[in-house]
Amino acid sequence: MxxxxxxxxxxxxxxxxxxxxxxxxxxxxxxxxxxxxxxxxxxxxxxxxxxxxxxxxxxxxxxxxxxxxxxxxFRPSMQDLVNGYEVRGALESMAARMAALRLSEPELAAIADTMRVMHAPRVSQKTFLQLNAQFHAQIGTASGNARLAELIVAEQSSTTSFVAFLGVDASSAREAHGEHAAIVAAIAARDADAAGEAMLAHLATRVSALQARLGARGRAHVRK
The missing domain is CATH 1.10.10.10 (Winged helix-like DNA-binding domain superfamily/Winged helix DNA-binding domain)
Structure with a gap:
């Protein structure tokens, strides 16, 4: 029993x-x-x-x-998607800047390792999404500001549903790999400005991709 x-x-x-x-x-x-x-x-x-x-x-x-x-x-709305990513962009670009100046070598190694496993060949979508959330949370923690890290996790939860709903295709995963690598490289170089800009660019690109997929899905529903 x-x-x-x-x-x-x-x-x-x-x-x-x-x-x-x-x-x-x-x-x-x-x-x-x-x-x-x-x-x-x-x-x-x-x-x-x-x-x-x-x-x-x-x-x-x-x-x-x-x-x-x-x-x-769940019925995602385009405006909710944009709002969520705008907030994430503000919070996470700040975290990336702070992490570039404050994080320890073990923290940097852990972030890089998460990125490596996340973008390994044949990783499942479920694992990819979990590790992607972990990657962003680790950068929040590495900022050295506990309150900022908490806000990032909370806002991430509000946008994860869009990604889970729409899924992640191979093209988006490849693009995200390059964007993640740029963020890690800037943080490793202790270049705060570059790290913040790389994070902001990454989230802006992701929301644009999600908007396109959400719009395409909406049009497909209309045709049914």
Missing amino acids: ADVPALQMTVAARVADQLRAEIRQGALDAGMPLRQNEIASRLGVSSTPVREAFQILERMGLVVREGRRGVRV
């Missing part, structure tokens, strides 16, 4: 992975209600792991709970 909860969570994780893939592929449209019993029947599982899968997806920002109306697929 001790293994039942672990098995149940494994099923919940599998259901969450399936629903996440369907959301990213557009099979489950933005704003679509998710009915627990229907999904359980379709995937051949009980309602409990589906309910737990909803909780997993809610933490990832892919679904929203609307009280008695149940759970719906």
Whole structure:
């Protein structure tokens, strides 16, 4: 009996992975209600792991709970996307500048190692997103300002849902690698201005790419 909860969570994780893939592929449209019993029947599982899968997806920002109306697929808005990245740009460019002047060699090595693993061949999208969040959080910590680091993590959470919703294609990952490398190189050179500019440019490029993908997805939904 001790293994039942672990098995149940494994099923919940599998259901969450399936629903996440369907959301990213557009099979489950933005704003679509998710009915627990229907999904359980379709995937051949009980309602409990589906309910737990909803909780997993809610933490990832892919679904929203609307009280008695149940759970719906998150509907990203272009303005929310822009607002979130503008705030991140201000906070994280400041952190990169401060990190260039303050971080220790072990901190620099840890940031570089995260970048290396994140951009390794055949890394899964889930791992990429986790390591990308870690990379940005590490730079926040390396700024030496705990409050700034906390704000960065909080704002990152508010924009992660857009990335999770739209996914990361190979082209975007390659572009991000070059941008991350420029940030790390500037920090390693202790060039505060270059580090801040590299971070700002990186986030501006990422939000532009996400805007294009969000717009394309919206047009695809209109054509359906």
